Amino acid sequence: MNYFELFGWTPAFAIDKNELRKRFFELSRQYHPDYFAQAGASEQADALERAAQLNKAYKVLGNDDERVRYVLELRGVLIADEKYALAPDFLMEMMDLNEALPEALADPEAKERLVTQLQNWKNDIYEPVAQILERGSEAALPEKELLQVKEYYYRKKYLQRLATALGQKL
Numbered sequence: 001m002n003y004f005e006l007f008g009w010t011p012a013f014a015i016d017k018n019e020l021r022k023r024f025f026e027l028s029r030q031y032h033p034d035y036f037a038q039a040g041a042s043e044q045a046d047a048l049e050r051a052a053q054l055n056k057a058y059k060v061l062g063n064d065d066e067r068v069r070y071v072l073e074l075r076g077v078l079i080a081d082e083k084y085a086l087a088p089d090f091l092m093e094m095m096d097l098n099e100a101l102p103e104a105l106a107d108p109e110a111k112e113r114l115v116t117q118l119q120n121w122k123n124d125i126y127e128p129v130a131q132i133l134e135r136g137s138e139a140a141l142p143e144k145e146l147l148q149v150k151e152y153y154y155r156k157k158y159l160q161r162l163a164t165a166l167g168q169k170l
Contacts, residue, residue, distance in 0.1 A: 002074060003057035011071050013133045013149070015061060024058045065160075068133070068153050077146045084154045093121075097162055104166060111166060118163050122170045125155045 004011045007023050029035075031054060036047040060066045072078035097117060104111040126133075129152045132145050156170070163170045 001053075003061055003070065004074075006054060006057050007061070011074055012135070013068055013071055014135065015067065017062060020058065020061055024054065027054050065153070065156065068149060072146065072150055072153065075141075075146055077143070077150050078153070084150070086151075086154055086158065090155060090158075094158055094162070101162070101165055115163070115166060115168050118159050118166075118168070118170060121159055122156060125152050125159075128152070 002011070007020070007027070009015070028051070031047055031050040033044065033047045033051055036044045039047070060070050069078060073080065097114065100110065100114050104114040129145075129148050132141065132149055133152075135141075160170050
């Protein structure tokens with residue numbers, strides 16, 4: 001059972017986080033190990049496993065980047081620990097931003113400029129996939145669009161590493 005099925009949903013890049021929280025608490029009450037204290041060892045183990053799976057599912061589905069990764073993995077477009085090759089022009093731009101990092105860490109104005117550049121890059125890479133990511137279900141998406149999302153995912157991941165080095169979150 002995948003995480004979406006656990007919540008009774010169809011896999012999607014976009015979810016209602018309020019509904020996720022509501023459904024999580026409903027399922028938590030249903031599968032909480034304390035409710036199985038008087039049950040047999042097998043039922044207790046099942047409840048504990050279900051509660052652990054539920055917690056992990058909630059964490060993944062509640063994080064936009066992790067959810068994108070998970071959906072891409074479900075569709076077989078992204079493979080765990082894959083060595084994905086980003087475009088050389090993007091990598092050159094990122095190398096320039098990496099070189100600006102030491103100055104940005106020492107100078108608040110340089111840091112602000114670099115954070116702005118990273119945010120602009122994030123917006124630029126999001127724009128082409130925005131409609132894809134904001135759709136309800138991903139089930140009918142053609143592979144071409146899934147590959148666009150994969151490219152976005154890896155580029156954003158790279159930008160986030162730079163932002164983290166600056167003590168920021170994108």
